Amino acid sequence: MKHRTLFCATLVCSLALVAGRARGGGGPDDSASDIPHLRKQGTATQLIVDGKPFLALAGELLNNSATSIEHLNPIWPKLVEAKFNTVLAGVSWAQIEPQEGKFDFRVLDGVIQGARSHNLRLVLLWFGSWKNGLSSYPPDWLKKDFERFPRAQATAGRSIEQLSSFSDANRDADARAFAALMRHVKSVDGRRHTVIMIQVENEINGLDHSPLATQAQQGLAPKELMDYLQSHKDALTPELRQVWEAAGSKTSGTWEEVFGKGGGADEIFIAWHYARYTGRVAEAGKAEYPLPMYVNTWGEGFPKEGQRANGAPKPAVIDVWRAGAPKIDMLSPDIYGGDYSGMCAEYTRSGNPLFIPETGNGPINAAKALYAFGRHDAIGFSPFGVDRPDRLDKAPDLTGIYDLLSQLAPLILEHQGNGTMSAVLLKSNDPPQKLQVGNYTLQVAFWPICYSMPLLMAGEPPPGTPPPGAAVFIATGPDEYFAAGSGVKVTFSPNTPGPPLAGLATVEEGTFVKGRWVPGIRLAGDDTGQGQNLFELQRQMGIQRFTLYRYR
Numbered sequence: 001m002k003h004r005t006l007f008c009a010t011l012v013c014s015l016a017l018v019a020g021r022a023r024g025g026g027g028p029d030d031s032a033s034d035i036p037h038l039r040k041q042g043t044a045t046q047l048i049v050d051g052k053p054f055l056a057l058a059g060e061l062l063n064n065s066a067t068s069i070e071h072l073n074p075i076w077p078k079l080v081e082a083k084f085n086t087v088l089a090g091v092s093w094a095q096i097e098p099q100e101g102k103f104d105f106r107v108l109d110g111v112i113q114g115a116r117s118h119n120l121r122l123v124l125l126w127f128g129s130w131k132n133g134l135s136s137y138p139p140d141w142l143k144k145d146f147e148r149f150p151r152a153q154a155t156a157g158r159s160i161e162q163l164s165s166f167s168d169a170n171r172d173a174d175a176r177a178f179a180a181l182m183r184h185v186k187s188v189d190g191r192r193h194t195v196i197m198i199q200v201e202n203e204i205n206g207l208d209h210s211p212l213a214t215q216a217q218q219g220l221a222p223k224e225l226m227d228y229l230q231s232h233k234d235a236l237t238p239e240l241r242q243v244w245e246a247a248g249s250k251t252s253g254t255w256e257e258v259f260g261k262g263g264g265a266d267e268i269f270i271a272w273h274y275a276r277y278t279g280r281v282a283e284a285g286k287a288e289y290p291l292p293m294y295v296n297t298w299g300e301g302f303p304k305e306g307q308r309a310n311g312a313p314k315p316a317v318i319d320v321w322r323a324g325a326p327k328i329d330m331l332s333p334d335i336y337g338g339d340y341s342g343m344c345a346e347y348t349r350s351g352n353p354l355f356i357p358e359t360g361n362g363p364i365n366a367a368k369a370l371y372a373f374g375r376h377d378a379i380g381f382s383p384f385g386v387d388r389p390d391r392l393d394k395a396p397d398l399t400g401i402y403d404l405l406s407q408l409a410p411l412i413l414e415h416q417g418n419g420t421m422s423a424v425l426l427k428s429n430d431p432p433q434k435l436q437v438g439n440y441t442l443q444v445a446f447w448p449i450c451y452s453m454p455l456l457m458a459g460e461p462p463p464g465t466p467p468p469g470a471a472v473f474i475a476t477g478p479d480e481y482f483a484a485g486s487g488v489k490v491t492f493s494p495n496t497p498g499p500p501l502a503g504l505a506t507v508e509e510g511t512f513v514k515g516r517w518v519p520g521i522r523l524a525g526d527d528t529g530q531g532q533n534l535f536e537l538q539r540q541m542g543i544q545r546f547t548l549y550r551y552r
């Protein structure tokens with residue numbers, strides 16, 4: 001699991017850079033204004049690809065699948081069949097820089113070519129200094145030179161296979177390689193935009209008790225961080241503000257003087273060093289080719305009693321990341337377990353756009369994807385390990401929902417950030433939720449598909465926990481909506497002056513074909529609770545258009 005955030009300041013910076021290059025004109029930068037970038041629409045942030053907003057209906061490959069073109073060849077068509085439009089693929093530092101300063105991008109070129117020829121976009125995952133907190137992807141010439149490229153120490157004197165975030169040599173070697181990668185991506189893809197976004201490192205986390213780290217912790221809190229805290233003090237995350245205020249809101253001093261002692265203080269200290277290091281790597285890459293960049297992470301708040309800080313880029317330290325790594329555009333959560341909707345909310349605090357680069361597989365993903373796009377204006381959603389043979393060879397669980405979402409994408413993208421779209425994700429014991437969408441309040445209750453009337457009429461509902469219900473609602477006119485989902489039932493009440501009751505005027509199932517609504521059957525009776533509600537559960541996940549009217 002991990003986090004996300006789009007920093008508005010960063011967005012402005014990144015966009016200014018793009019615009020500046022475009023204005024410069026001439027040579028390879030002619031394509032600069034078309035570089036995939038982030039753009040605000042109301043309260044949402046959208047990923048713009050080839051000039052248009054884009055929903056990444058994505059899947060992440062197993063870690064090492066993209067180290068062999070031959071390995072990927074039979075996989076591409078299956079990914080297309082499964083309805084992915086974007087693939088997240090790792091780039092191994094060891095593979096692209098087999099000797100110091102000598103780069104080999106042949107495999108990467110094949111991966112880009114493979115994706116392009118299957119009409120798929122790519123998000124490249126830079127497996128540089130850190131992968132899941134450890135350092136298995138740096139080249140062996142670097143690993144062997146441990147005096148020059150120091151390791152972190154788990155306890156004083158005991159090195160682990162993790163490059164220290166306190167070493168300038170480590171950071172600069174990573175930044176040089178990442179810059180070479182981005183320069184190359186620009187040279188082979190700067191006009192085609194198969195590569196649309198970059199993940200910098202992977203699941204950064206881990207403590208360091210090396211002498212370098214200990215010395216840094218005894219030193220002064222950096223001026224850049226102190227300046228940021230002061231200039232953003234009214235908008236800081238509550239966790240960070242609390243730690244700072246508890247230590248007296250000082251504007252300078254040692255780390256301990258400014259943040260005190262304990263889990264929160266440790267978290268801020270180590271997060272700063274990871275942010276500074278990763279920020280420099282991202283900066284070197286963006287100087288070559290400024291694609292949107294994120295870090296993936298998991299977790300939420302500061303360590304509780306008995307837990308250790310780990311410096312991961314989670315929402316509690318988003319301000320530290322904004323201050324230390326302004327070229328990182330968002331913190332993106334890997335959400336495998338726990339409270340999915342809570343994590344989505346946590347990772348959209350303070351304007352962070354939601355991109356979920358990793359999540360589990362299984363049928364529950366359909367509900368989760370719908371919720372992320374409909375409720376939190378997500379840029380993308382991506383289960384992990386989609387090329388595992390047992391997943392590829394079965395019909396992937398996401399195919400249906402990605403098909404549906406690709407039909408709905410133009411509508412979702414038009415409505416992101418303007419208050420005319422919302423979504424629910426409801427487990428069996430969740431209370432109904434009220435959504436204000438357009439001119440009506442929608443009350444949405446869990447209503448499991450396995451209890452639907454046709455199934456009940458056929459016998460007992462199947463045993464076991466019913467899958468969650470999920471639905472998205474988009475107001476397209478004063479009394480007109482599109483909805484998609486299943487496992488919920490919906491009632492309506494007006495929220496503007498006029499007759500107090502609302503009823504369903506028309507309900508139709510249908511599909512979008514090339515953006516045009518093509519109605520199928522019309523629904524009433526059993527399929528609308530005899531006209532009392534939108535009764536999604538009666539039918540499998542699909543798209544419905546409905547209109548409401550008012551009466552007394």
Ligand code: DGJ
Nearest residue numbers: 063132202203334358384
């Ligand atoms: C999270 C990591 O970010 C992925 O690269 C992969 O290692 C998965 N865990 C495995 O479940």
